[in-house]
Amino acid sequence: MPTTAHVSPDEIRKGFSKAMSDMYRDEVPLYGALMALVAETNTRVLDTQPALAQQLQRTGEIQRLDMERHGAIRLGTAFELATIGRLFAVMGMQPVGYYDLTPAGVPVHSTAFRAVHEHALQTSPFRVFTSLLRLELIENPELRAFAETALVKRNIFTDRALALIEQAEKADGLNAVDAEEFIREALETFRWHHAATVTRAQYQQLSDQHRLIADVVAFKGPHINHLTPRTLDIDQVQAAMPGKGITPKAVIEGPPRRQCPILLRQTSFKALDEAIAFTDAQGSHSARFGEIEQRGVALTPKGRALYDQLLNAARDDLGAFPTEGNAARYVQLMEQHFQAFPDNHVQMREQGLAYFRYFATAQGLAARDQADQPRTLEELITAGHVAVEPLVYEDFLPVSAAGIFQSNLGDAAQSHYAANSNRAEFEKALGRRTIDELTLYEETQQRSIEACIQALHG
Ligand code: OOG
Ligand code: NI
Numbered sequence: 001m002p003t004t005a006h007v008s009p010d011e012i013r014k015g016f017s018k019a020m021s022d023m024y025r026d027e028v029p030l031y032g033a034l035m036a037l038v039a040e041t042n043t044r045v046l047d048t049q050p051a052l053a054q055q056l057q058r059t060g061e062i063q064r065l066d067m068e069r070h071g072a073i074r075l076g077t078a079f080e081l082a083t084i085g086r087l088f089a090v091m092g093m094q095p096v097g098y099y100d101l102t103p104a105g106v107p108v109h110s111t112a113f114r115a116v117h118e119h120a121l122q123t124s125p126f127r128v129f130t131s132l133l134r135l136e137l138i139e140n141p142e143l144r145a146f147a148e149t150a151l152v153k154r155n156i157f158t159d160r161a162l163a164l165i166e167q168a169e170k171a172d173g174l175n176a177v178d179a180e181e182f183i184r185e186a187l188e189t190f191r192w193h194h195a196a197t198v199t200r201a202q203y204q205q206l207s208d209q210h211r212l213i214a215d216v217v218a219f220k221g222p223h224i225n226h227l228t229p230r231t232l233d234i235d236q237v238q239a240a241m242p243g244k245g246i247t248p249k250a251v252i253e254g255p256p257r258r259q260c261p262i263l264l265r266q267t268s269f270k271a272l273d274e275a276i277a278f279t280d281a282q283g284s285h286s287a288r289f290g291e292i293e294q295r296g297v298a299l300t301p302k303g304r305a306l307y308d309q310l311l312n313a314a315r316d317d318l319g320a321f322p323t324e325g326n327a328a329r330y331v332q333l334m335e336q337h338f339q340a341f342p343d344n345h346v347q348m349r350e351q352g353l354a355y356f357r358y359f360a361t362a363q364g365l366a367a368r369d370q371a372d373q374p375r376t377l378e379e380l381i382t383a384g385h386v387a388v389e390p391l392v393y394e395d396f397l398p399v400s401a402a403g404i405f406q407s408n409l410g411d412a413a414q415s416h417y418a419a420n421s422n423r424a425e426f427e428k429a430l431g432r433r434t435i436d437e438l439t440l441y442e443e444t445q446q447r448s449i450e451a452c453i454q455a456l457h458g
Contacts, residue, residue, distance in 0.1 A: 012179050013123070016187070018067070019184070033245070045233050045236070046232070073222040074222055074225070085432065088113040090168045093115060104405070106406070114126070135148060151216075158185045191223065198278060199281070225288050226288065249268055250322070259343045266294075268291040268408060295394075298395075349388065358389075360451070364380065386452050
């Protein structure tokens with residue numbers, strides 16, 4: 001029997017997210033500058049767009065905005081992935097979605113660990129994009145064997161973190177004192193190490209194969225490589241970045257600017273080279289970067305198919321990978337193609353392109369006991385008894401993620417791998433299935449409808 005009550009996993013996640021942010025700000029001061037710029041921009045947007053402020057108030061996103069962030073790590077072995085899954089589970093994070101990055105020349109596949117229920121997301125929407133290196137894609141057998149050996153030798157978790165994970169699994173939770181220790185110990189896995197575990201020549205060999213392979217194999221642990229705050233206007237932040245000494249990548253990933261944002265738009269800036277002590281010599285490595293994101297409404301399978309179709313059409317027209325040189329043309333093509341995607345919530349809802357949340361209004365609640373009430377959801381909406389708000393997208397986009405990887409690995413890192421998506425292999429390594437994100441959106445939407453019925457007719 002536990003002597004003291006368990007802390008909710010959501011509170012552990014919230015504490016961990018804060019601890020991670022503090023650690024990263026200490027290690028990468030530019031992250032602090034970026035957070036300040038994002039906060040400033042968000043305040044201005046909320047002041048000048050009362051309708052948006054009201055929408056975010058109703059969905060609760062306004063309260064979570066300041067603590068909203070995602071990070072990313074890259075792991076080397078099945079054991080590391082399975083164990084990180086257990087570590088994240090202690091803080092209520094589940095693997096959602098499967099992303100294959102090989103078509104873009106990045107030898108990893110990935111999932112996103114995050115909370116899955118809207119109430120849990122409200123306490124802390126912290127997410128970690130987690131990639132597993134695919135060693136089978138290293139062609140040189142000697143180098144592959146070397147990488148395997150280096151990875152098997154390392155232990156990326158502290159003994160106390162492992163013990164506390166086990167304890168949490170057995171007792172189905174942690175008390176407040178253990179939860180605090182767990183946060184401190186878990187954080188160690190994500191810390192930056194100035195010392196590499198290989199010689200400079202070995203690092204170079206790994207790096208020549210792929211920069212990402214060196215980033216995973218040559219170090220003691222999977223340093224968090226970025227932490228991304230959420231902005232309400234990514235174009236404003238992108239434009240203000242150079243004034244703060246930050247140079248963003250040329251192209252914002254994801255959909256073009258719209259009245260009603262959809263899915264996810266992201267932009268990143270390159271990290272500095274950081275001094276590294278190899279086992280035999282000094283050198284440098286760059287892995288850590290900055291990123292910002294703007295989140296819009298989650299799309300249904302139909303909406304997502306349209307998004308993918310328009311994105312592919314714009315990219316086909318461009319005929320090349322978007323870069324600084326063709327950025328203006330890319331933006332123009334994207335805007336042109338995305339004309340075909342309705343840019344208002346009413347149409348998106350009518351056409352079944354996006355997910356929404358439904359809220360009983362004050363007017364609806366006041367009319368609750370009157371006779372002749374509207375019955376159907378559509379009637380309730382028309383009567384103003386139910387308000388409709390977009391359900392925010394909580395996940396990632398494979399093409400965008402590839403663009404973020406590429407921009408930070410440098411163009412020299414462009415490799416060509418045959419697309420070989422292998423979700424089954426990933427899930428075998430993880431030791432469990434990944435969750436289908438569309439089911440989660442569908443469930444949240446449905447729960448909001450049921451809550452309306454309960455509040456207005458129950
Ligand atoms: C992850 C890149 C993907 C995103 O926001 O799409 C990503 C990485 O570089 O490890 O973070
Ligand atoms: Ni990211």
